[in-house]
Amino acid sequence: xxxxxxxxxxxxxxxxxxxxxxxxxxxxxxxxxxxxxxxxxxxxxxxxxxxxxxxxxxxxxxxxxxxxxxxxxxxxxxxxxxxxxxxxxxxxxxxxxxxxxxxxxxxxxxxxxxxxxxxxxxxxxxxxxxxxxxxxxxxxxxxxxxxxxxxxxxxxxxxxxxxxxxxxxxxxxxxxxxxxxxxxxxxxxxxxxxxxxxxxxxxxxxxxxxxxxxxxxxxxxxxxxxxx
Amino acid sequence: xxxxxxxxxxxxxxxxxxxxxxxxxxxxxxxxxxxxxxxxxxxxxxxxxxxxxxxxxxxxxxxxxxxxxxxxxxxxxxxxxxxxxxxxxxxxxxxxxxxxxxxxxxxxxxxxxxxxxxxxxxxxxxxxxxxxxxxxxxxxxxxxxxxxxxxxxxxxxxxxxxxxxxxxxxxxxxxxxxxxxxxxxxxxxxxxxxxxxxxxxxxxxxxxxxxxxxxxxxxxxxxxxxxxxxxxxxxxxxxxxxxxxxxxxxxxxxxxxxxxxxxxxxxxxxxx
Numbered sequence: 001x002x003x004x005x006x007x008x009x010x011x012x013x014x015x016x017x018x019x020x021x022x023x024x025x026x027x028x029x030x031x032x033x034x035x036x037x038x039x040x041x042x043x044x045x046x047x048x049x050x051x052x053x054x055x056x057x058x059x060x061x062x063x064x065x066x067x068x069x070x071x072x073x074x075x076x077x078x079x080x081x082x083x084x085x086x087x088x089x090x091x092x093x094x095x096x097x098x099x100x101x102x103x104x105x106x107x108x109x110x111x112x113x114x115x116x117x118x119x120x121x122x123x124x125x126x127x128x129x130x131x132x133x134x135x136x137x138x139x140x141x142x143x144x145x146x147x148x149x150x151x152x153x154x155x156x157x158x159x160x161x162x163x164x165x166x167x168x169x170x171x172x173x174x175x176x177x178x179x180x181x182x183x184x185x186x187x188x189x190x191x192x193x194x195x196x197x198x199x200x201x202x203x204x205x206x207x208x209x210x211x212x213x214x215x216x217x218x219x220x221x222x223x224x225x226x227x228x
Numbered sequence: 229x230x231x232x233x234x235x236x237x238x239x240x241x242x243x244x245x246x247x248x249x250x251x252x253x254x255x256x257x258x259x260x261x262x263x264x265x266x267x268x269x270x271x272x273x274x275x276x277x278x279x280x281x282x283x284x285x286x287x288x289x290x291x292x293x294x295x296x297x298x299x300x301x302x303x304x305x306x307x308x309x310x311x312x313x314x315x316x317x318x319x320x321x322x323x324x325x326x327x328x329x330x331x332x333x334x335x336x337x338x339x340x341x342x343x344x345x346x347x348x349x350x351x352x353x354x355x356x357x358x359x360x361x362x363x364x365x366x367x368x369x370x371x372x373x374x375x376x377x378x379x380x381x382x383x384x385x386x387x388x389x390x391x392x393x394x395x396x397x398x399x400x401x402x403x404x405x406x407x408x409x410x411x412x413x414x415x416x417x418x419x420x421x422x423x424x425x426x427x428x429x430x431x432x433x434x435x436x437x438x439x440x441x442x443x444x445x446x447x448x449x450x451x452x453x454x455x456x457x458x459x460x461x462x463x464x465x466x467x468x469x470x471x472x473x474x475x476x477x478x479x480x481x482x483x484x485x486x487x488x489x490x491x492x493x494x495x496x497x498x499x500x
Contacts, residue, residue, distance in 0.1 A: 061317065073236040087317070089317075111237065112234075113234060113235075113236050113237040113240075114236070114237055114238075115236045115237070115238045115239075147238065148238070149238070149242075150238060150242065151238065151239065151242040151253065152236060152238050152239050153239075153253075191238070197242065197245055197246035197249055197251050198246075198249075198251055200242070200246075201246060201251055201252075201253055201254075201255055202255075204253065205254065205255045
């Protein structure tokens with residue numbers, strides 16, 4: 001197994017760039033440049049891919065970034081849009097027309113408390129974040145939009161990110177025995193829907209339990225839950 | 229905004245639908261506590277309680293002070309609770325919940341006379357011990373009250389105050405290096421057990437955060453190991469019948485014994 005390097009905030013990271021003059025380095029999440037040195041800003045595992053370096057940290061408070069899929073809850077409706085709580089410091093804005101096939105005459109009407117799956121469009125430190133519930137380039141919903149039925153629960157950000165790459169072992173292990181739907185938000189919220197409350201609770205618990213388990217342990221855990 | 233925000237339609241609808249079939253969303257039985265872990269120490273009077281995802285840290289400290297003029301022979305026990313945005317987003321400033329919990333723990337411990345305040349007197353009218361219990365909520369996973377009461381009792385039992393010799397008008401307070409510090413005199417251990425009600429006959433023990441946000445009413449009964457009811461607390465919410473209250477008390481009696489055993493084990497483990 002490759003060397004796993006764990007860094008803490010403030011640790012100076014040696015990227016080997018100092019050796020080459022004029023080397024260009026791309027710093028991803030969790031790394032900041034302090035004069036000539038690169039140091040870590042979060043606690044986590046250091047990763048690199050060519051000239052891109054980043055720290056995979058794990059927290060529970062979400063900081064929105066553009067292009068990320070999030071699960072939100074509608075908290076208010078204003079003239080031009082909905083206010084959606086995505087777990088970040090400020091609630092996000094969801095324009096009324098940001099849905100598939102929405103026109104001025106034909107707008108979906110969401111009640112307060114509705115769960116939506118959206119994509120972050122605007123995220124910077126000066127403005128409130130904005131999300132949309134469709135792909136604005138193609139005009140199709142592509143899975144985004146209102147989520148009905150099922151159950152939603154919160155998890156850590158690290159677990160959510162690992163679930164998204166479709167290689168998550170717990171989802172594969174569950175899927176081979178149990179039909180279910182899942183919508184994963186990188187803001188640490190997961191929506192699941194299976195047949196009946198028992199199966200839904202089982203899926204939710206399996207996902208929650210899988211945080212610190214490797215692939216083989218995941219399969220074992222899922223097998224034990226399904227056998228009960 | 230965890231405490232004030234309503235849960236989503238999906239969460240509360242599913243919770244009620246599952247509860248109607250006797251299923252709780254985290255897979256527990258309706259009369260099951262979440263996993264309870266108590267750890268005492270390293271400092272004397274420090275206790276941390278994990279109740280599922282809820283985490284509370286209790287710290288006990290003491291100092292010498294003048295007693296209240298109308299209670300010249302009794303020591304003073306003070307309580308404070310801190311519920312900040314560390315525990316959950318949206319909890320900023322002094323919230324009503326923080327004050328309510330501090331008052332409830334105070335009521336449960338002070339009014340039931342769990343701590344012997346006369347044993348805290350050093351020189352009547354002049355010097356008494358002021359024992360301070362600080363509760364810090366590190367994570368809000370629901371049912372802060374039960375976790376707070378367990379942490380408070382564990383911390384009070386774990387605490388050691390400096391030994392004192394009284395010689396006529398003089399009181400000598402020995403440093404911990406001179407003489408071993410002594411434990412507080414605790415008469416009994418009141419433990420809170422909370423229930424959540426959802427209409428009809430649906431009742432759960434130890435509500436999680438989502439259950440707390442969805443419940444119609446909540447009820448806390450405080451019992452000690454001698455099977456005495458120290459306090460009953462029902463603030464607002466839908467009314468309960470006497471039969472429901474009786475049933476809750478019966479369930480709580482069993483749970484309090486289990487919790488007290490866990491506290492004893494934790495205290496033993498910390499001194500071992």
